[in-house]
Amino acid sequence: MKKFESTRIIHSNKIKKIIEENYRIKTIEIDHSIEALPGQFLMVWIPGVGERPMSIGNNDPLTISVANVGKVSGKMHELKEGELISYRGPFGNPFTLPQNGKRILVIGGGYGVVPIYFLAKVAKENGAGVYSVIGGRTERDIVWEKQLFMVSTETFITTDDGSRGKKGTVLVEAEWLIKEKKIDHVYTCGPEKMMEAVAKLCKEYDVACEVSLERYMKCGVGVCGSCAVDGKLCCQDGPVFTGEEALSISDFGKRKRDATGRLEDI
Amino acid sequence: MAKLKCEFFGKKLKNPIILASGVLGMTKASLEMACENGCGGVTTKSLSIEPRKGHEGPNVAETECGFMNAMGYPNPGIDAGLKEFDGWKRDEALIISIVGKDATEFGTLAEKVEEAKLNAAAIEVVLSCPHTPGYGTMVGQGSPESVTEICKTVKEKTKIPLIVKLSPSVPGEVKAAEAAKNAGADAINMGNSLGPAMKIDIHRKMPVLGFGMGGLSGPAIKPIAIRCIYAIKQTVDIPIIGTGGVNCGTDAIEMMMAGANWISVGTAVYYRGPEAFDYIAREMDAWMDMYGYKNVNEIVGVVHEEIRKYKNYSQ
Numbered sequence: 001m002k003k004f005e006s007t008r009i010i011h012s013n014k015i016k017k018i019i020e021e022n023y024r025i026k027t028i029e030i031d032h033s034i035e036a037l038p039g040q041f042l043m044v045w046i047p048g049v050g051e052r053p054m055s056i057g058n059n060d061p062l063t064i065s066v067a068n069v070g071k072v073s074g075k076m077h078e079l080k081e082g083e084l085i086s087y088r089g090p091f092g093n094p095f096t097l098p099q100n101g102k103r104i105l106v107i108g109g110g111y112g113v114v115p116i117y118f119l120a121k122v123a124k125e126n127g128a129g130v131y132s133v134i135g136g137r138t139e140r141d142i143v144w145e146k147q148l149f150m151v152s153t154e155t156f157i158t159t160d161d162g163s164r165g166k167k168g169t170v171l172v173e174a175e176w177l178i179k180e181k182k183i184d185h186v187y188t189c190g191p192e193k194m195m196e197a198v199a200k201l202c203k204e205y206d207v208a209c210e211v212s213l214e215r216y217m218k219c220g221v222g223v224c225g226s227c228a229v230d231g232k233l234c235c236q237d238g239p240v241f242t243g244e245e246a247l248s249i250s251d252f253g254k255r256k257r258d259a260t261g262r263l264e265d266i
Numbered sequence: 267m268a269k270l271k272c273e274f275f276g277k278k279l280k281n282p283i284i285l286a287s288g289v290l291g292m293t294k295a296s297l298e299m300a301c302e303n304g305c306g307g308v309t310t311k312s313l314s315i316e317p318r319k320g321h322e323g324p325n326v327a328e329t330e331c332g333f334m335n336a337m338g339y340p341n342p343g344i345d346a347g348l349k350e351f352d353g354w355k356r357d358e359a360l361i362i363s364i365v366g367k368d369a370t371e372f373g374t375l376a377e378k379v380e381e382a383k384l385n386a387a388a389i390e391v392v393l394s395c396p397h398t399p400g401y402g403t404m405v406g407q408g409s410p411e412s413v414t415e416i417c418k419t420v421k422e423k424t425k426i427p428l429i430v431k432l433s434p435s436v437p438g439e440v441k442a443a444e445a446a447k448n449a450g451a452d453a454i455n456m457g458n459s460l461g462p463a464m465k466i467d468i469h470r471k472m473p474v475l476g477f478g479m480g481g482l483s484g485p486a487i488k489p490i491a492i493r494c495i496y497a498i499k500q501t502v503d504i505p506i507i508g509t510g511g512v513n514c515g516t517d518a519i520e521m522m523m524a525g526a527n528w529i530s531v532g533t534a535v536y537y538r539g540p541e542a543f544d545y546i547a548r549e550m551d552a553w554m555d556m557y558g559y560k561n562v563n564e565i566v567g568v569v570h571e572e573i574r575k576y577k578n579y580s581q
Contacts, residue, residue, distance in 0.1 A: 008328035012469035043324070047472040051323030086470055088324075219326040223536045224337060225292035225311065231299035233290075236539075260317035261292045261342040261350075 007221050010045065012086040015079060016061055021143040025067045025111055026077055030085055033060035037094030038119035039212055039240040042087040043220045046075045053217045053235070055189070056090060057114040057144070058121070065114040065143070091220045092239050095119045095187055095210050100127030102184040105177050106148075107170050107198055109135045109190020113144045115212055116189050117151070124151040131177050132156070135170035135194065139163035171197055178205050186243075188212070192266050196253030199243035209243030213252075216259055226261065267551045270562050272306070274359045274528065275427040275452065277387050279306035281547045282562055283518065286509055286532030287312050287363040287390060287431070288337060290540070294351050297360070304544030307359030309530065310351055312392050314365050315374060317343035321397075322476035326536075327465045332487060332511070333533045334463055336397045336480030339365055344375050348382040359387035361429065366391075366416075367400050373419040380424035389426050391416060393442075394433030394458035396481045402458075408433045410445035417449035431455040434490045434510060435462075443498045455530065456498055457491040457509025459483040484533040487511045492524045499525025499567050513537055515549020525567045 017029040036042075036059045044064065045051045050072045057063040068077045079085060097119075098104045104123055108116035113134050120130045132152040136142045137160045148155050156173040157165030166172050170190075177183060178201070188198045189212040202209035215227035215234035227234035229249045232241075246252045255263045270281035284307040290296045297308040320340030327334045341347055344364070354360045362379050366372035372391055379389055393413060395402030406412060413430060420428055430446040432439050434457055443454045459481020465474045473479065491510025498506060508526025511533070512518050518529045534542035550562070559565060573579055 007326060008330075010467055010469075010474065012467070045324055045474075047467075047470045049322070050476055051325070084469065086467070218320065218323060218337060218340065219335070221326065221536055222539065223289055223326065223335070223533075224340075225290040225296050226340060228290070228293040228296045230293075231295040231302070233296070257292070259319035260340055261311070262317060262346055 007088050010086055010088050012084050015081050015083050015085050018079070018081050021065065022140050025065055025143055027057065027063060027065045028076070028079065028085065030062040032062045034062045034090065035059070036090035038122050039095035039115055040090035040092050041239060042089035043091065044076070045086040045088070046072050047086065049075045053220060055115040055212070056118060058118055065111055067111050089220070092235055093237070095240050096185070097126055098123050098128040098185050103129040103131070103181055105131045105133070105174065105181070105183045105186045107133045107135070107174055107186065107188040107190070108144070109170060109194045110141055111143060112188070112190030112212070113148065116187060117144050117147045119187055120148060120151045129153050131181055131183065133158065133170045133173045133177070135159070135190065136164070137161070169197065170194060171201060174198060175201060178202070178207055183207055185210070192253050195246070199247050202243050203247065210240050211243060211246045212239050213241060213246065214239065216257055226257065226259070228257070267547055269551060269554050269560060270547055272528070272562055274307060275387055277359050278357070279359060280357070281306040281550070282522070282528040283543050283546055284359070284361070284507060284528055284530040285309055285543070286530040287392065289532040289535050294354070297351070298356065300540055300543065301356055301358040303540040304547050305358065305531070307361060307387065307528070309361040309363050309390060310347065311341045312339050312363040312365040313341050313344045313347040313375065314339055315344055315371055317341065317346065324474055324476055327474040327480070329465055329482070329486070332482050332484035333536055334465055334475060334480045334482050335459065336475040336477035338398050338477060339395070339401065344378050348378060348384065352382065352384055354385040360385060361388045361390050362386045363390045363392055365395070365401050367405070369415040369419040372416045373423050376420040377423040380426060386426055388429050388452070389420065389424060390429040390431055390455060391420060392431045392458070394431050394435070396433065396435050396459060396461040397477055397479055403433050403436055408436050408438070408442050410438070410441045413442045413445040414449045417446050417451050421450040427452040429453045429455050429507065431458060433458050434487065434494050435460050439494045440497050440501050443502045443504065447502055447504045451504065453505040453507060454498060454502070455507040455509055456495045456526070457530070460487045460490060483511065484537070485511050485513060488517060492521060495521060495526050496524040496569065499570060512546070515546050515553055518546055518550050519553055519565060522562070522565045523567070523569045525570065527566055
């Protein structure tokens with residue numbers, strides 16, 4: 001049975017604070033606290049422009065981070081403190097929250113670190129031990145590290161060019177952490193190739209894993225079918241999938257559907 | 267649930283419940299998922315000549331009494347679409363939905379479906395979308411003249427049974443259905459979202475839907491769909507798929523009593539999840555058990571027989 005996710009209510013609230021994270025990412029703190037769980041998403045509406053799914057970075061205050069990559073996100077970058085922002089949600093299945101005493105490893109690539117921070121925060125509040133890895137192409141792409149410092153036992157950084165932290169992908173830190181720190185559960189969000197590699201690594205070491213998929217969405221509530229991945233819908237059955245589920249999805253790490261439904265290579 | 271078994275153009279369906287076009291049907295795997303959840307047939311996303319991104323969002327909105335959408339026919343285009351739906355092996359009927367700007371486009375699309383040699387039970391031509399410029403009611407495709415021209419063109423290009431999807435939004439559905447029948451259509455799908463309709467967000471002082479307006483569906487439009495189906499059944503001898511606001515088994519029974527041979531279901535997927543098909547089938551089955559019906563066909567159009575018993579009944 002479907003858990004009822006009403007799309008009837010559109011929240012419109014004032015922007016409390018805007019933080020410029022780097023050359024392309026802004027964080028928007030909203031004057032609203034919302035009952036949302038880590039891994040869930042909002043459909044953010046910019047009147048006259050469009051609507052996009054956005055990961056939730058915190059529930060109190062409600063926080064989202066957005067990279068300037070298109071029409072809607074471009075308009076979001078023009079928003080000012082005190083202005084209204086509108087959204088519906090939260091939608092989708094959250095990450096499984098770890099229990100007290102468990103050790104988790106959270107891995108965020110690029111702005112994938114946003115929902116990962118939210119999870120790490122709640123996990124720590126629940127008594128889990130949190131290790132974190134943040135990956136980026138270069139030093140400039142590492143965001144939300146201070147937030148993760150506050151909730152992690154240890155935080156590690158990797159960059160493709162070695163300009164910050166260890167040179168290489170998140171795997172160079174993830175692999176030894178899984179082994180040495182006796183990790184119970186790995187959570188990841190970021191570029192799909194990265195998540196695929198993490199899911200495979202977890203399979204190899206037989207560690208539970210959850211990934212957060214991103215797909216083109218039109219409705220967010222399980223009707224339009226735009227976000228179909230095999231027989232599942234990213235918005236309803238995801239966006240969080242177990243590593244095993246994700247690896248069984250034929251397009252995972254390979255292809256995505258665009259707005260018309262055509263498959264494109266990732 | 268053997269009572270629900272029925273025929274659909276030579277195919278034996280486990281029940282008369284069909285997934286409506288535009289809902290879930292972007293991929294073959296999604297259609298299979300709908301089948302796993304209990305429907306007797308499925309309809310693809312409507313395929314157009316060129317790929318379409320559809321309207322900017324928000325594409326959906328809920329109101330007090332129903333659901334609204336303005337998708338704008340997102341689809342990968344007929345060529346990619348037919349590849350996607352190739353290799354249909356299930357017992358459930360596969361209906362290929364097509365949308366064209368005019369009779370020539372519909373003809374081209376139908377020809378491509380014919381040539382693709384899919385395992386398609388029927389082609390549905392949609393003449394009734396209320397919110398996509400260039401298509402449907404926005405260009406008067408539901409008029410008897412337009413219906414005649416489109417049906418004749420499509421019938422020349424394909425032997426696959428033809429369903430014509432009409433709108434509850436424009437008066438004259440009976441004349442349109444008659445025109446469709448005379449031009450060779452094999453069935454009418456009576457119903458689509460109603461409208462265009464509008465919802466305004468009072469905080470933003472803006473229409474909610476990205477396109478400004480959209481089609482209304484769900485419980486709000488069921489009585490209108492029922493009346494349209496009733497009217498067609500009364501006058502035109504042609505099988506009918508009923509569409510509009512069916513959310514539970516008794517809704518489906520009511521629509522079949524008005525004259526629908528099959529029921530198509532879309533918005534119920536929003537309210538009840540894809541399990542809606544199974545729920546509706548079980549609810550129909552239970553109702554028929556309770557009132558002693560043995561076969562779902564016994565219900566089709568019974569209102570028309572009943573009404574004859576009341577001589578002074580005027581409509």
